[in-house]
Amino acid sequence: MEDRIVLSGKSFLDGSPLKLRIGGGLISRVEKIAEPLPDDQFLGPGLMDIQVNGYGGWDYNAVYDEVLSLGQISRKLLQVGVTSHFPTIITNSPEQISRLIRQIVTLCREDKVARDCIAGIHIEGPFISPEDGPRGAHPREFVQAPDWDLFERWMVESQGLVRMVTLSPEWDNSPSFIEKCVEKGILVSIGHTKASPAQVIAAVAAGARLSTHLGNGMHGQIARHPNYLWSQLAEDRLAASIIADGFHLPPEVIRVFKRAKGEQLLLVSDSTSLAGMPAGDYELHIGGQITLSPEGKLHLRSNPQMLAGSAMNLLQGIEFLLEKELATLSEAWKMASTRPHRLFDPMFDPIKVGAKADLILIQKGPNQSLKVLKTIKNGKEVFSS
Numbered sequence: 001m002e003d004r005i006v007l008s009g010k011s012f013l014d015g016s017p018l019k020l021r022i023g024g025g026l027i028s029r030v031e032k033i034a035e036p037l038p039d040d041q042f043l044g045p046g047l048m049d050i051q052v053n054g055y056g057g058w059d060y061n062a063v064y065d066e067v068l069s070l071g072q073i074s075r076k077l078l079q080v081g082v083t084s085h086f087p088t089i090i091t092n093s094p095e096q097i098s099r100l101i102r103q104i105v106t107l108c109r110e111d112k113v114a115r116d117c118i119a120g121i122h123i124e125g126p127f128i129s130p131e132d133g134p135r136g137a138h139p140r141e142f143v144q145a146p147d148w149d150l151f152e153r154w155m156v157e158s159q160g161l162v163r164m165v166t167l168s169p170e171w172d173n174s175p176s177f178i179e180k181c182v183e184k185g186i187l188v189s190i191g192h193t194k195a196s197p198a199q200v201i202a203a204v205a206a207g208a209r210l211s212t213h214l215g216n217g218m219h220g221q222i223a224r225h226p227n228y229l230w231s232q233l234a235e236d237r238l239a240a241s242i243i244a245d246g247f248h249l250p251p252e253v254i255r256v257f258k259r260a261k262g263e264q265l266l267l268v269s270d271s272t273s274l275a276g277m278p279a280g281d282y283e284l285h286i287g288g289q290i291t292l293s294p295e296g297k298l299h300l301r302s303n304p305q306m307l308a309g310s311a312m313n314l315l316q317g318i319e320f321l322l323e324k325e326l327a328t329l330s331e332a333w334k335m336a337s338t339r340p341h342r343l344f345d346p347m348f349d350p351i352k353v354g355a356k357a358d359l360i361l362i363q364k365g366p367n368q369s370l371k372v373l374k375t376i377k378n379g380k381e382v383f384s385s
């Protein structure tokens with residue numbers, strides 16, 4: 001027996017009334033309907049977060065005796081509408097990165113929910129800038145030049161799960177490393193860099209296609225021009241991810257990035273395990289001693305200017321864009337769903353007959369607040385509020 005679900009709501013694209021029938025894990029019918037629908041309920045694709053360090057108290061960058069406890073991240077993210085995510089492993093020793101990868105492989109093998117929700121692994125580092133500022137909260141001792149043999153080992157250990165890497169093109173061998181990644185179908189993103197404009201262009205020529213959390217992982221002060229921010233902003237072949245949590249980027253910067261990048265701007269959460277946790281002082285793998293302020297700002301305890309990942313989820317990122325009038329609901333939703341999907345699958349189209357049924361029904365409340373009413377993953381209802 002297969003589950004049959006019928007969902008209706010206003011389309012995330014244009015607000016037109018939409019009814020979807022779901023069977024066998026797929027959308028089996030798409031109907032425009034005439035009957036009146038609640039004015040505040042919107043239907044669209046589940047969110048995809050390509051940068052998740054951790055969530056709800058669990059951390060992909062920590063080793064657990066009970067590996068399956070990491071499955072809580074997938075379950076908690078489903079409750080906030082994130083139906084696909086990329087566990088993100090940051091700079092560490094080669095052995096520890098191997099261990100963290102194998103942990104995710106085990107998780108995916110033994111936990112169907114995690115297997116369904118984890119769309120790939122994002123390796124952020126260790127091939128980034130060693131310099132204070134661009135390096136952000138990544139531990140300097142493990143930063144190194146790109147090493148293909150090492151990366152290939154991680155790819156093999158991940159059994160195909162590694163699909164994305166963030167690196168700095170400031171290393172001499174970056175272009176050849178990027179070419180090898182592209183050959184293997186790995187998405188290369190530029191981040192945590194002090195690369196020269198020429199190095200940025202060489203990286204793009206070699207196949208880099210994205211900037212990771214553009215505007216963060218930078219020096220506090222840079223030369224007015226040229227610099228690595230202008231060169232990435234001006235490069236039309238680079239999409240860009242941003243962290244829209246209200247702390248990483250001021251609204252006017254997001255507005256300008258949006259003008260520069262157009263439909264190539266997308267959202268990531270960069271959430272750490274402290275996303276969804278109470279304010280206070282914590283000890284974390286990323287950067288060690290971390291403070292989560294009552295406002296939700298996550299920074300190094302020793303330096304409140306130095307952000308250490310975010311404490312939000314993608315849905316809150318959409319809320320922030322709406323609240324600051326930086327995007328419409330439709331646009332912000334695309335930034336957190338179809339656009340990240342299309343980095344890996346250019347033909348991705350979430351609302352059509354035969355599409356995998358990863359869907360959410362959202363209620364838009366006063367003050368631009370959003371609430372997930374239902375989450376459908378692989379055609380099954382996995383969350384309902």
Ligand SMILES: [Zn+2]
Pocket residue numbers: 124136191192213217
């Ligand atoms: Zn980062």
